[in-house]
Structure formats: C-alpha cells, structure tokens
Amino acid sequence: VAEGATTGYGYGILGDYKTLNTYYSNGTYYLYDVTKPMNGVIETRTAQNGSSLPGSYSVDSNNAWTAYSQGADVDAHYYAGVVYDYYKNTHNRNSFDNNGSTIRSTVHYGYQYNNAFWNGVQMVYGDGDGSVFAPLSGALDVVAHEITHAVTDYTAGLEYRNQPGALNESMSDVFGYFVEPNDYLLGEDVYTPGVSGDALRSLSNPEAYGQPAHMNNYVYTSEDNGGVHINSGIPNKAAYLTITSIGKAKAEKIYYRALTVYLTSTSDFSDARASLLQSAADLYGYGSSTYNAVVNAWNQVGVY
Ligand SMILES: CCCCC[C@H](S)C(=O)N[C@@H](Cc1ccccc1)C(=O)N[C@@H](C)C(=O)O
Numbered sequence: 001v002a003e004g005a006t007t008g009y010g011y012g013i014l015g016d017y018k019t020l021n022t023y024y025s026n027g028t029y030y031l032y033d034v035t036k037p038m039n040g041v042i043e044t045r046t047a048q049n050g051s052s053l054p055g056s057y058s059v060d061s062n063n064a065w066t067a068y069s070q071g072a073d074v075d076a077h078y079y080a081g082v083v084y085d086y087y088k089n090t091h092n093r094n095s096f097d098n099n100g101s102t103i104r105s106t107v108h109y110g111y112q113y114n115n116a117f118w119n120g121v122q123m124v125y126g127d128g129d130g131s132v133f134a135p136l137s138g139a140l141d142v143v144a145h146e147i148t149h150a151v152t153d154y155t156a157g158l159e160y161r162n163q164p165g166a167l168n169e170s171m172s173d174v175f176g177y178f179v180e181p182n183d184y185l186l187g188e189d190v191y192t193p194g195v196s197g198d199a200l201r202s203l204s205n206p207e208a209y210g211q212p213a214h215m216n217n218y219v220y221t222s223e224d225n226g227g228v229h230i231n232s233g234i235p236n237k238a239a240y241l242t243i244t245s246i247g248k249a250k251a252e253k254i255y256y257r258a259l260t261v262y263l264t265s266t267s268d269f270s271d272a273r274a275s276l277l278q279s280a281a282d283l284y285g286y287g288s289s290t291y292n293a294v295v296n297a298w299n300q301v302g303v304y
C-alpha cells in the first residue's frame with residue numbers, strides 16, 4: 001500500500017476513545033498529522049523514559065493505539081491538534097509561530113517526572129509518579145499551557161522570572177482556560193489521580209491552592225524564578241474577573257491582542273493592565289463597558 005495520511009484510533013490515559021491523524025509508511029503507522037492547513041505538521045514522539053530529546057517517533061503496527069502505555073502519546077497528539085485548531089480558528093494563527101512550524105511533543109520523558117514544559121523548540125511531558133500526577137499530556141489545559149509558552153516566546157517574549165515570568169505563566173494558564181473552558185481549574189484531569197475534585201491551580205480562586213490573588217500578597221522569593229507559579233495567581237484572578245464580566249469571546253480577543261501586539265519581554269503586572277486596556281480600547285472602544293470591566297478587574301487585584 002502506498003504511504004500517506006491515515007486515520008487511526010486509540011485510548012487516552014483516562015481510557016477515552018479518540019480518533020487520530022496518523023501517517024503510514026512501509027508497514028508502520030506514525031503519530032504524524034499532516035492534515036493541518038499550510039503544512040502545520042503535528043508529530044508526537046517518545047523519550048522511552050529517558051531524557052534525550054526529541055526521542056523516537058511513536059509508532060504502531062496496526063493504527064490501533066490501544067496499549068495503556070500509548071495513552072500519553074495518544075493524548076499529546078490529539079490535544080496538540082485541538083490547540084492548533086483553537087489558535088487557527090479563533091485567532092487565525094497558524095501554529096505557535098504563525099508560520100506553520102511543526103508542533104512536536106515528546107512524552108514518557110524521564111522517570112515518574114511530575115511536570116511538562118516547552119524547551120524553546122518542543123513540548124515535553126512527564127509520566128508523573130501516579131500520585132502527584134498522571135501522565136501530564138492527559139489534560140488539555142496542560143497541553144494548551146505548554147503550547148501557549150511557545151506562542152509567548154514568538155510574540156511578547158516575556159522573560160521567565162519575577163513579574164514578567166508570572167505573567168508568562170498566567171498567559172499559559174489563561175489560554176489553558178480559553179482552550180478548555182469547562183472549568184476554571186488547571187490540571188484537574190491529571191493532578192492527584194487518587195483524589196477527585198482538586199487541581200493544581202484555580203483561576204477563580206487562586207488562594208484555594210496557595211496562590212495570592214492580590215498585589216498586597218505578592219510573594220517576593222528567589223525560588224521558582226521569583227515565584228512565577230505562585231504570583232501568577234494575581235493576573236490569573238484578574239483574568240477570571242474579566243472573563244466573568246465580559247464573556248470568553250471578548251476576553252480571548254483582548255488577551256490575544258495584548259500578548260501579540262503590546263506585551264514585551266520585561267512587561268510587569270502594571271504593563272499587563274495597560275496592554276489589556278489598550279487592547280480593549282482598540283477592539284471595543286475607550287471607556288466602553290468592556291474597557292471599564294478590565295479596569296475594575298485589575299483594580300480588584302490591586303494592580304494599577
Ligand atoms: C522544567 C521546569 C519547569 C517548567 C514549568 C512548566 S512551563 C510549567 O509551568 N508546567 C506546568 C504544568 C501544568 C500546567 C497546567 C496545569 C498543571 C500542570 C506547571 O504548572 N508545573 C508546575 C508543577 C511547576 O512547575 O511548579
């Protein structure tokens with residue numbers, strides 16, 4: 001049989017059935033999706049629990065990706081496609097660089113690795129230790145979080161430390177919500193698989209997970225690049241207040257415009273307020289109810 005695009009199926013880490021855009025060549029099927037416009041390819045690989053990247057292609061003999069160990073591969077591949085579609089359909093952005101670059105993910109990174117990251121070139125997902133995390137590609141908001149880091153790197157370029165870094169983390173959480181808007185929780189699908197109802201973070205209630213939600217409670221620390229995962233609670237809360245005031249459709253337009261037009265590598269929380277207000281003015285008018293909702297949200301978190 002000739003080589004080319006094929007459609008397979010498999011089960012994600014939560015046992016959910018998914019169809020997959022795969023590629024057949026010479027008796028082997030690959031997690032290689034060539035269906036996106038302008039050759040925005042999506043490919044998924046495995047580090048086979050080592051730490052060398054990018055690792056080898058995830059392959060299968062019959063295009064039925066049903067082994068339990070393939071769940072992380074299935075989810076990374078499928079959710080990368082969902083995130084690609086979000087940015088293309090909602091913001092007309094063709095991949096993270098708006099130039100159709102390949103979205104490459106590597107799963108099974110490290111041993112029981114409780115994290116996921118963008119390394120400047122690709123997405124990387126650990127399997128988790130089964131207690132703190134299940135395989136991290138099993139959550140759409142995690143995948144959207146990591147791919148948004150790539151978008152940020154190609155646009156605002158927010159430095160990954162102190163307030164710019166917390167803003168960087170917040171943008172990834174906020175677009176994690178925009179891509180998976182069924183709750184204001186982050187990571188709930190993979191966090192503590194033995195405990196139901198919890199999450200790693202919450203946009204609506206950052207304090208519930210140990211994050212500040214007001215500038216008065218900003219945490220000055222040298223840990224975690226200046227507390228980027230804790231101080232993101234402040235802009236995350238402002239985003240939640242904005243979304244609940246003006247709705248998701250307007251909020252995501254304002255956030256995308258701020259990220260891609262106004263924010264820079266050293267933008268702090270006050271610059272984020274100004275960038276979002278400028279974006280709201282551009283899109284909905286200075287002094288509009290939408291504009292005033294953004295003013296109010298940032299006032300409530302104590303950022304001026
Ligand atoms: C390699 C060093 C750290 C990289 C941090 C990556 S970008 C990150 O922020 N990962 C997310 C993963 C995530 C996203 C959404 C929901 C759940 C989990 C993250 O928040 N990691 C936490 C565990 C952290 O690094 O503190």
Ligand SMILES: [Ca+2]
Nearest residue numbers: 141185186187
């Ligand atoms: Ca979520």
Ligand SMILES: [Zn+2]
Nearest residue numbers: 145149169172
């Ligand atoms: Zn991150």
